[in-house]
Amino acid sequence: MSKPMVVAGVMSGTSADGIDVALVKIVATESRARVARGHTIQLLGHAAYAYPSDVRRAVLSAMNATSASVADLARLNSLLGELYADAVLATQRRFRVKAVLIGCHGQTLYHQGEPAQFLGRKVSTTWQSGEAAIVAARVGVPVISDFRPADMAAGGKGAPLVPYLDYLWFRDSRMGRIVQNIGGIANLTAIPASSRPEGVIAFDTGPGNMVIDAVTHELSGKPFDRDGKIAASGRVLDSVVDRILRRRFFLARPPKTAGREEFGREFVREFLRECNGSGKHEVVATATALTARSIADAVNRFVIPKMQHRSAFKEMILSGGGARNATLVGMLAEQLALLGIVVRFSDEYGLPSEAKEAVAFAVLAYEAWNRRPANVPSATGARRAAVLGKISYAY
Numbered sequence: 001m002s003k004p005m006v007v008a009g010v011m012s013g014t015s016a017d018g019i020d021v022a023l024v025k026i027v028a029t030e031s032r033a034r035v036a037r038g039h040t041i042q043l044l045g046h047a048a049y050a051y052p053s054d055v056r057r058a059v060l061s062a063m064n065a066t067s068a069s070v071a072d073l074a075r076l077n078s079l080l081g082e083l084y085a086d087a088v089l090a091t092q093r094r095f096r097v098k099a100v101l102i103g104c105h106g107q108t109l110y111h112q113g114e115p116a117q118f119l120g121r122k123v124s125t126t127w128q129s130g131e132a133a134i135v136a137a138r139v140g141v142p143v144i145s146d147f148r149p150a151d152m153a154a155g156g157k158g159a160p161l162v163p164y165l166d167y168l169w170f171r172d173s174r175m176g177r178i179v180q181n182i183g184g185i186a187n188l189t190a191i192p193a194s195s196r197p198e199g200v201i202a203f204d205t206g207p208g209n210m211v212i213d214a215v216t217h218e219l220s221g222k223p224f225d226r227d228g229k230i231a232a233s234g235r236v237l238d239s240v241v242d243r244i245l246r247r248r249f250f251l252a253r254p255p256k257t258a259g260r261e262e263f264g265r266e267f268v269r270e271f272l273r274e275c276n277g278s279g280k281h282e283v284v285a286t287a288t289a290l291t292a293r294s295i296a297d298a299v300n301r302f303v304i305p306k307m308q309h310r311s312a313f314k315e316m317i318l319s320g321g322g323a324r325n326a327t328l329v330g331m332l333a334e335q336l337a338l339l340g341i342v343v344r345f346s347d348e349y350g351l352p353s354e355a356k357e358a359v360a361f362a363v364l365a366y367e368a369w370n371r372r373p374a375n376v377p378s379a380t381g382a383r384r385a386a387v388l389g390k391i392s393y394a395y
Helices: 053-062 070-095 132-139 148-153 163-170 210-220 226-232 238-244 265-275 280-306 326-337 353-369
Strands: 005-012 018-029 038-050 101-118 121-129 143-145 176-182 185-191 201-207 313-319 342-345 390-392
Touching (some): 005 070, 038 070, 038 163, 038 353, 053 070, 053 101, 070 101, 070 132, 101 132, 101 353, 121 148, 132 143, 143 353, 163 176, 163 185, 176 280, 185 280, 226 280, 238 265, 238 280, 265 280, 280 313, 280 326, 313 353, 326 342
Parallel strands (some): 005 101, 176 313
Antiparallel strands (some): 005 018, 018 038, 143 390, 176 185, 185 201
């Protein structure tokens, strides 16, 4: 049995709204079969810290930018490192717990999981900003960061990485479960009953809150549709949703990953043109329906056909900011009921929705520190398992 460790997980999502920190006590037991490792994962506390408004603007403008100041990008990298350190130190003080290791995902500014031509070679690439050396120096413990490149070097798309935690936390011997995170991007992990890690299916389903937030801000000046109230009073433009769901991303088979490259500024402009001058309630309702229908469509198209029995999956367990949008959850529940799947929430299983991704990167850091692979090749498309992350030591 490995020695228990308290690890701080730090996550900033594609919504770019701030920093989530989770303090986690982890111990793993190693069996002869590596895939059969058992873990005890205890969440000791978690907290969220909003980005200052000027920092959020800088992050959003840097994401998928066609041009940017190199100096400003370098400064943003250092600034985010300072903010991550502040967040970890504040969380440790709040819960009176000291971490001995930190797993810091960083802020994704660009992610291209598919190889593309660049200067005569085909390359895939990813970029998470936030200087880990600053975090290590200020907090005084080692930091594991930059988790995605090792999977990509092994032929994977570098995402999704949270399925490793999903498998450890939610697998069940009696029923299949789909774990659905709805952050800026929506992604699912389908875990068949009694599955081993290689039986897991995971991929990005499309936009989560990203398009909803963007059109809400554009049409009402609000950062997001709180509780889905705007969408609740609007009529869904079904023909718009139908047309968008025929796009290449939604029809492409997994593994697949998405970001602002697919569903950022350019997509939102096209979406608003598709809505053809409709009122804000109709536009926000349609964006909300797009998220709900794209999730249900992905389940029906890519998950259920993999199972011998259509009823193999009984539950979808929601997490992420979208789980707090009552209108979105209602639309999704209605779609999934047609597939015999009921909606649950990760909080019901002892893992608070808002803490899940931060917990995931604490677990990935723990595995990296112990030199154990933690990607799920069936989810990312990697040719092999890989140890994820790079270490910044504290002296």
